[in-house]
Amino acid sequence: MSRDREGRKLSRPSSHRISLLRNQATSLFKYERIKTTLAKAKELRKFAENLVTIAKRGDLFARREVARHIKDKEVLKKLFDEIAPRYKERNGGYTRIIRVG
Numbered sequence: 001m002s003r004d005r006e007g008r009k010l011s012r013p014s015s016h017r018i019s020l021l022r023n024q025a026t027s028l029f030k031y032e033r034i035k036t037t038l039a040k041a042k043e044l045r046k047f048a049e050n051l052v053t054i055a056k057r058g059d060l061f062a063r064r065e066v067a068r069h070i071k072d073k074e075v076l077k078k079l080f081d082e083i084a085p086r087y088k089e090r091n092g093g094y095t096r097i098i099r100v101g
Helices: 014-031 038-057 060-067 073-086
Strands: none
Touching: 014 038, 014 073, 038 060, 038 073, 060 073
């Protein structure tokens, strides 16, 4: 029996939605903070936290897995060399959503 998939559609076709999440994750890792809508932020949190968890492993396969989503090599390097080691002892909860206005 099929079940409903979790996650928001964000009023976009799937390819556009995936591109949006990849681009926002790249910006989040590059600038370490971004402004976006609440719905996008909640989806981005799931996506980005999974990438950080994979990056914490630090091996070549982890780098290739994350590189499927993060195309910018400088951001990929920053994620593995600066961001992932920062959260080595933490099991999830790497991001927070702060409402503005």
